[in-house]
Structures are given as structure tokens and as C-alpha cells.
Amino acid sequence: MRSPGQLKSSSSELDLDGPNIEDYLPSGSSIQEPLGKLRLRDLLDISPTLTEAAGAIVDRCLVELICSFFVASWTGVVKYHGPRPSMRPKQVFVANHTSMIDFIILEQMTAFAVIMQKHPGWVGLLQSTILESVGCIWFNRSEAKDREIVARKLRDHVQGTDNNPLLIFPEGTCVNNHYTVMFKKGAFELGCTVCPVAIKYNKIFVDAFWNSRKQSFTMHLLQLMTSWAVVCDVWYLEPQTLRPGETAIEFAERVRDIISVRAGLKKVPWDGYLKYSRPSPKHRERKQQSFAESVLRRLDEK
Amino acid sequence: MGNASSMLTQYDIEEVQQHCNHAFSQQEIVSLYERFCQLDRNNGGFISAEEFLSVPEFAVNPLSQRLLRMVDGLNFKEFVAFLSAFSPHATLHQKIEFIFKVYDSDGNGKVTFTDMLDVLRDLTGTFISEKQREVGLYFQVLTDVLDEAGYTKDSLMILSDFVKILGNSGLKIEVEVPVD
Numbered sequence: 001m002r003s004p005g006q007l008k009s010s011s012s013e014l015d016l017d018g019p020n021i022e023d024y025l026p027s028g029s030s031i032q033e034p035l036g037k038l039r040l041r042d043l044l045d046i047s048p049t050l051t052e053a054a055g056a057i058v059d060r061c062l063v064e065l066i067c068s069f070f071v072a073s074w075t076g077v078v079k080y081h082g083p084r085p086s087m088r089p090k091q092v093f094v095a096n097h098t099s100m101i102d103f104i105i106l107e108q109m110t111a112f113a114v115i116m117q118k119h120p121g122w123v124g125l126l127q128s129t130i131l132e133s134v135g136c137i138w139f140n141r142s143e144a145k146d147r148e149i150v151a152r153k154l155r156d157h158v159q160g161t162d163n164n165p166l167l168i169f170p171e172g173t174c175v176n177n178h179y180t181v182m183f184k185k186g187a188f189e190l191g192c193t194v195c196p197v198a199i200k201y202n203k204i205f206v207d208a209f210w211n212s213r214k215q216s217f218t219m220h221l222l223q224l225m226t227s228w229a230v231v232c233d234v235w236y237l238e239p240q241t242l243r244p245g246e247t248a249i250e251f252a253e254r255v256r257d258i259i260s261v262r263a264g265l266k267k268v269p270w271d272g273y274l275k276y277s278r279p280s281p282k283h284r285e286r287k288q289q290s291f292a293e294s295v296l297r298r299l300d301e302k
Numbered sequence: 303m304g305n306a307s308s309m310l311t312q313y314d315i316e317e318v319q320q321h322c323n324h325a326f327s328q329q330e331i332v333s334l335y336e337r338f339c340q341l342d343r344n345n346g347g348f349i350s351a352e353e354f355l356s357v358p359e360f361a362v363n364p365l366s367q368r369l370l371r372m373v374d375g376l377n378f379k380e381f382v383a384f385l386s387a388f389s390p391h392a393t394l395h396q397k398i399e400f401i402f403k404v405y406d407s408d409g410n411g412k413v414t415f416t417d418m419l420d421v422l423r424d425l426t427g428t429f430i431s432e433k434q435r436e437v438g439l440y441f442q443v444l445t446d447v448l449d450e451a452g453y454t455k456d457s458l459m460i461l462s463d464f465v466k467i468l469g470n471s472g473l474k475i476e477v478e479v480p481v482d
Contacts, residue, residue, distance in 0.1 A: 040451040041467050043444065044418070046401060047475045049365050049425065054388045054477045056359035057373075058337060268358070284362040291364070292426035295443075 038298045049291075082236040085195045087165055090158055091239070094187050095197035096180050096259050097169035102199050106167060106234065158192050167197075170252060180260045180267050183252040188242070196237040196255050200263035235262050310335050321379050325386035330479040334385070338378050348375045364424050368404050388477045395465065397475045402464045413459040419444055 085091070095102060157163050170183035188194060237258055242251050260267045315328050326334065341349045341357070351374045355361045363369075373384055386392055387400035405413045405421055422440055445455050451467060453459070 038443070038447060040447040040453075041470075043422065043447055044401070044405075044464065044467060045473060046365065046404065046421065046425070047397070047473050049363060050369075050401070050404065051388070051475050051477060053360055053363040053365055053369055054385060054475070056357050056363065057341075057354070058334070058385065058388075058477045058479055059359075284364060287362060288364055288426050295426065 038295070042298075043295075079233045080236070081233060084236045085239050088193070089160070090192045091165060091195060092158060092187055092190060092192045093165060093167045093195045093197055094170050094183070094255060094259075095167065095199055096256075096263065096265065097171045097199075102169070106197065106199075154186070155190060158190055170256075180256055180265045183256045185248040185252045188251040188255070189248040191242075193239045193241050194251070194255055195239045196259045196262075198235040198237060198259040198263040199232060200235075200265070201232040233263075237262060309339075318379050318382050322383045322386040322389075325389035325391050326382065326479060327481075329481045331382060333479050333481050334382055335378060338381055348377050349381065350374065364426075365404065365421075368407060368421070368424065371407065372403060385477070388475055390476050392475075394469070394473060397473055398465050398468050399461060400475065401468065401473075402461050405464075411460060413464070415444065415448070415455040415457070 093106075095106065154166070157166055168187040170185075170187045171180065240251075240255055240258070242248070246254070256267060259265070310332060315331050318331050319326065319328060338349065339345075341353050343353055343356075344350075351370050354370060354373065355366070360366055360369075373381070376384060387396050402413065403409075405417045407417060407420075419440065422444065426440075448455060448457065453463075457463075
């Protein structure tokens, strides 16, 4: 039943170690800067800004909860890259998070312990049975006291030599596989080496999964499995430590950058829960500043 | 997330399509409805300003306040009509008219020098206007380009003026509605 010609991953044969960025990045609008003398029509033409605003209204939500099935064998469908760091104490792994199967994919190579929010319903049941065996730290995000308990548990776990290496998803929630949202700093304050792991799903798999309502996830998954498509790429990246003078947040952003670049994901300057909060004014100021500069630049061309 | 299209009947879809002059296909309208429901968190039947501002990319947009005035409290049919200027099927005239409406904040069909200066300020923020010299600079720039185009700062622009000015430019206002 092997048909290697079908559904090839979008990475070219020559570049086995990196994704084909063009395929993965969403087609963004690049605001074309016009040249020459400034005219009335240039000042009145606010179409790029309007397009961005409308695009924001129309594009679907970045963050969605998706569930997954546990699949027995993923061999041949996940490509691992890079030397996996040797297991040491005081070391944590961080990865970007797209779906529940991220953990399963990484688990294939290494027995991890994971910190995860316990999902309700049957997904929670699945988590309990499968993940508890590898040593999982559960927490309930809405419990404020829980945070302290979790922080303590994390610290204890990484100090211990016999425990499975800890895998943390610092985005805190599943994110559409085109972007990364801001990493929560918890993983970066443990006084450990951080080993970044980048996970990038094959575009066909991601798009079909995120957009499709015609096919159930199981059917879709089965189809992909039997066609021997590469479902995703996993890159183990160079372990990082906190630099002198660097804060935990800066460290987190630095690692997010490393992961985003490797997997061809766009970084956005807000966190996964921004549904309930507003981005700070400085994001808008940055846009305003660049617009102002471009107008001033063109004035000089008079 | 549930099957939103089951709440939208074929009749509804056709009605909305009529109302927006077939700017969007039926599948796009279903998609927009899902998005509308996603934004309308409290199920009020319209998207409030708060709910729009919860979309980060919208909130950071310099023109968000102006757009909010146009879009706040619209029901789904009106929402789609509002977005129709962004459809690839929209005519250049429709797009220019949309831009005109953004400038004409009091909706009296006339755009003044102050309106244009205000939009320029929105786009550039406080980055420059704090400095007295630069405030004068934008005033001067606008006066100069208006003069060059045959207007004065007391001119009251109407839609046909905008059509004349923007008519030949490569105006591009388009969004793609993601369809399953």
C-alpha cells in the first residue's frame, strides 16, 4: 500500500533540514511603499491600514482547542532533526504547542514528564490513563493557589535525578500552527538549562485539520497515516541558559525566537489568553511610528 | 465549536447575499457567520465595540476607533454589508466610498481639512505631533498637497472629489474570507 509519490511534505528534497518557509507562512500583506513626491492621493489612500483591520476581523481565531486521539505508531510520519540533548538533571524541554498530539509525538523519542492543564471530559480521561504513567504534573489554571504548588512541584522535579526530563509548553494553550504566542516565563525561572524543541506540522495536515468540518479528525488522521505522508517535523535545538543580566521574560522571548525561526512560525506580541485582555499601546505606537517615518522620508524627496 | 451553519437558514444566506449585492459567495457568508458568532461572545446578535477590540490585531490598528464607529452594534446582515467593500468583487467606486466614509466621521457627506488632518494624526499617533514643529509640519504638508491638487484648506470634499483623486491609483482593499 506504499505510495511514496503521493502527498509529499512540502520540504524540498535538497533542504532536508529546514522547512520550505514560503509554504508555511500565511500570505501576509506587505505594504508597498510608494516612491517619489508626496501627492494628495498618497495621503488619502489609507487602504493598507484598512485592509489590515478588516483582515483582523475576518481571520479566524488564533487559538482553538482541539482534541486528538492517541495513535499507536507514528513511525515514518514524524521527521526528527538535530541531536537530542543528552539527559541531565536541571534541564527542561520547551516546545511550541499546536495540539494534544505534540506531546505524543515527542514522547516517541523520549520519555518525558509533562506539565499540562487537565482538560475536561473524555480528553481528561485519556490524559489520566496514558500520561500519568510517565509522570505528569497536573494543574488547574483557574486555581491561584495551584500556581504556587505547581511551581514547587516543577522545581522539585527538575532537581531530582531519577525523574523523566520535564517537557513544558510555555504558550500555555494550543495555537494555530502558523504562529507562536508569548511564552509564559515559568519554565524559564527554574534555574535550568532550557532545550528548545520546535514542532511544525505539514501544511496539508494543519490546514485540513483546522478548517475541515467535512471530515472527522479520526478519518483524516487515518488517511494521512496510510498515505505515508510526513505529518510533522520536530527539531531539537541547542540548549540555552539564562544569560547574565537577562530576565526570565527576555530568556523566554529569546527561546521563542529560536523555535519560531526554526519552524517558520510568525511571532505575535500577545499571549494565548488575550481574549480577555488588550495589547499594550506600544504595539499601536510602533505602527504609527513607522507610518510617520515613511511620510517624513517621502517629504525629503520633494 | 459547533456547526454554526445550522443556525443560518438558506433563506437567511440568500437574504444577506442580496443585501451585500452578492459581494460574497454563500460559502463565504457561512464562514463570516461563524466568525461573527465567534466574536459575538455574549450572543447579543451584534458585535459590541468591546468584542471587536478583543481582536488584538484590530485593537492595535490606528484606525480602529474610526472603524468602530462604523461597525459597532451592527447585526450580521449589516456586518456583511460593511465588509463588502473588501470583497474582490467590490468595484473601485465602492472601495473609494468606503474610504470616504472613514474620513467623514460626522456622516454629513463632506470631508474637511480637519477630518483629513485627524486621520493623518491617527495614523501617526503622538509620535510626532507632540513636538510643535511637527504639528505645523503636517498642517503644512496637507495644505501643500491640497494646493497642488487644486484644493484649499477650506475646501469641503465630497465623494466625487475622492473618486477623482483616488480613481487612478492602484487602490487595494481586499480580504480573503477563509472558506472550509
